[in-house]
Amino acid sequence: MSSAQLSNGPNRFASILLILPSLAIIGVLFIYPLGFSVASAFFETGQFSFENFAKAIDFYSRDIVFTVVIVFLATAIIAVLSVCIAGYLTLGESVLAVAVLKWLYRWPLFIPFIVSAQLMRTFLAKNGMMNNILIEAGVMEPLQAVSFLDWRGIVITFVWKQTPFVVLLVAGAMAALDRTTIEAARNLGASKLRILIQIVVPQVGTTLMVGLILSYVTIMSVLSVPMMINAQTPTMLTVDMAWRINSYGDYGVANALGIISYLITGIVAWFYLRQGLKEGGAPK
Amino acid sequence: MLGARINIENLQASYGSVQVLHGINLDIAAGEFVALLGSSGCGKTTLLRSVSGLFMPSGGKIFLDGTDITTRPPEKRNMAMVFQSYALWPHMTVRQNIGYGLKLRGKSAKDVNQKVDELAAMLGLTEFVDRKTPQLSGGQRQRVALGRALAIDPPVLLLDEPLSNLDARIRLSMRHEIRMLQQRLGITAIHVTHDREEAMVMADRIVILDKGHVAQVGAPEEVYERPANSFVAAFMGAENQFRTRGGANGEAVTLQSDAEECRLPKSKELGDGGVHWNASGNADVSIRFRSEEATLVPQNEQTDGFYRINGTIRQASYPGGVRRYAVQTGEDMLIVDELKTFSEGDQVSICLKPNAIHVFEEE
Secondary structure (H helix, E strand, O other): OOHHHHOOHHHHHHHHHHHHHHHHHHHHHHHHHHHHHHHHHHEEOOEEOOHHHHHHHHHHHHHHHHHHHHHHHHHHHHHHHHHHHHHHHHHOOOHHHHHHHHHHOOHHHHOOHHHHHHHHHHHHOOOOHHHHHHHHOOOOOHHHOOOOOOHHHHHHHHHHHHHHHHHHHHHHHHHOOOHHHHHHHHHHOOOHHHHHHHHHHHHOHHHHHHHHHHHHHHHHHOOHHHHHHOOOOOOOHHHHHHHHHHHHOOHHHHHHHHHHHHHHHHHHHHHHHHHHHHHHHOOO | OOOOOEEEEEEEEEEOOEEEEEEEEEEEOOOOEEEEEOOOOOOHHHHHHHHHOOOOOOEEEEEEOOEEOOOOOHHHOOEEEEOOOOOOOOOOEHHHHHHHHHHHOOOOHHHHHHHHHHHHHHOOOHHHOOOEHHHOOHHHHHHHHHHHHHOOOOOEEEEEOOOOOOOHHHHHHHHHHHHHHHHHHOOEEEEEEOOHHHHHHHOOEEEEEEOOEEEEEEOHHHHHHOOOOHHHHHHOOOOEEEEEEEEEOOOEEEEEEOOEEEEEEEOOOOOOOOEEEEOOOOEEEEEEEOHHHEEEEEOOOOOOOOEEEEEEEEEEEEEEOEEEEEEEEOOEEEEEEEOOOOOOOOEEEEEEOHHHOEEEEOO
């Protein structure tokens, strides 16, 4: 149907009718709660004010910084690991190693965040499995054992949980590449690492970025992992929001923290949308 | 001379349980242009990829200037390959594509740029060097791929059907350009193709492969005039096959034609105008000839010095320049290109001069 036809009276009405159910669902389940929480962040007892934001920054500025550092650090590590794993799956020559890696790397995808967090608690604690293995193996003394249940634990859990997701996307894109572009580089004398960095990754850059952005947004929204791994301050904003609501019934500050979270994710969402527009608008 | 010598000894290759190369032996001199010619699935690309190192053969050896390189990884062979799909890197400009091999060899940015500019000028790419490769036409991409391969001054250039994706007009000119470049640079070239004419005009020697075996190796004229077997003859255009009885002695060939015997001179060397006899003594033989090397006469017309096959015209068509006739002779249908006009149903004789006839043992 052409745009000229769409602008006709009856057709236009019919097309609006057609998208009305989905518009209504978006409006009721997404726009209204979003608008409501934005409004309640700015209106304290019916008056427009920045009081909730002042309080949020006063109480939780360290947590804001902590959250930003955690998500950026976790995303950066995910980027490196996913390129390494997907790169090995694409360029690796040992058929057995590639098959084993392909089978293993997906497991965390099917484990919920809360189970992952619980799993990491038993693995990363002072007397957890990781330290026990290291002590048994004679790598360190029992007195040297420290707990990783702090910011490191959060980063490790997010990386463990989200890397397979990004690998899945990136390895798919790498497998879809024209193999001869890789062979041409080998033929000219490029090593595997060079091929990965200079030939393969630039060609799957968009997919990698999309995977990382989606991962970043997911990490921003998880409550269970920081709550279970790092029961101390500073912590992540999701924990603070839950705390404001559950302990104080303070929706104003919780919503202000929510908007700060929106802003942090908004930066990468902007990149994501811009990429989408660029791809959609690119000549085929 | 820049080119390197290649020796292939008893090379075997298989994909899983399917063997595709059955003991290939081939010696290629430095600076020689060799075409690997064969139909799809004959193993010609596998042979080229084995030489490049991108495919690991299951047996045999490959030597480069006397050094065994069979297990050497492709990045250490110093051979440059031009791929059928061109395999250009879409995220790089023409300059970056051509200069990549030089960058890998640690050349300074100045040297790289100078070499890229030289090659771009030689290949007519100067105005495109700063464009990304997806913005180029097929012919331009092909030139970039060639430039990228030539930039590293390779002793061996491997060409994997580099012209098959080009339109007919550009393909014809690129054949000559590649051949001239190869001769000017003095490098050894191995060119894979299924196009007979392309192999003939480009190569010093042609290697014809049939189901993973070397069917014949020789200069273009040799494989054209002296096909080693029925398969090579058919591949070199002598598609018509007529079964009869025949025999030969030192000087002459006798071929059965309808009720009578036809005696013709036997060829001893290229270009002497005799019958190319490639069978044992008196036996069932098959005659092969090219449709354009035969003429048609009405059956009642007398001729002298020709071998004649009688038949009936079943189909007439006009492909351009000549008329093409399908002539039924017993069970065989033979194709003849002829200037004269005949009609369907006409009783005709196909006349073959001795040098148009290739005789092989009946299989």
